[in-house]
Amino acid sequence: MASACIGLGEGTHDAAIPSLLEALAPVPDPRHPRGCRYSVATILTFAVCAMVSGARSLYAIAQWGRDQGSAEIRGALGITRATTPSVATLFRVFRDLDRDAFEGVLAEWARAQGAGSPGAVVLDGKHLRGIHGEQIPGVHLVAACAHRDGQVLGQKGGR
Numbered sequence: 419m420a421s422a423c424i425g426l427g428e429g430t431h432d433a434a435i436p437s438l439l440e441a442l443a444p445v446p447d448p449r450h451p452r453g454c455r456y457s458v459a460t461i462l463t464f465a466v467c468a469m470v471s472g473a474r475s476l477y478a479i480a481q482w483g484r485d486q487g488s489a490e491i492r493g494a495l496g497i498t499r500a501t502t503p504s505v506a507t508l509f510r511v512f513r514d515l516d517r518d519a520f521e522g523v524l525a526e527w528a529r530a531q532g533a534g535s536p537g538a539v540v541l542d543g544k545h546l547r548g549i550h551g552e553q554i555p556g557v558h559l560v561a562a563c564a565h566r567d568g569q570v571l572g573q574k575g576g577r
Contacts, residue, residue, distance in 0.1 A: 435530045435531065436530075438467075438527060439494075440459075442520075445462060448516065449510060455507075456499075456503050456507065461511050462511075462520065464496075464497070464502065464503060465479050466524075470543040471544075471560070476505050476508045476509055479508055484502060539564060540562070540563045540564075541561070544560075
């Protein structure tokens, strides 16, 4: 599902629209560079996708990351390691983050997705459970809709 979040606009508008990961690259990293395992863009993309999926706390965001076992999903989020950011890492980044820069970049990315003119954008993320244990795994779904006219701006699904 993370790949759905970061590539929401793929194929729906101009091909030059950056992924969320690319769009968040200019946000300044408030941490000391020594020992950083994840870029700030990776952590912010990771957190945005987790929150779209329903995570509402740093613990829930970290747990969402641990639940993403696919190397493909971690790769789409910019995570090159076998592990995802911890609660402590998330706390340090969000504590010292330049919120204005983050909000500005995120708003610009949303406008590039076509979210500027339709008013509010509603993001909906779901995880549908599989059946018969692990035989048929669940699927992750995410959709972005323009609140004013109900237009679906983009939707993706994945395992």
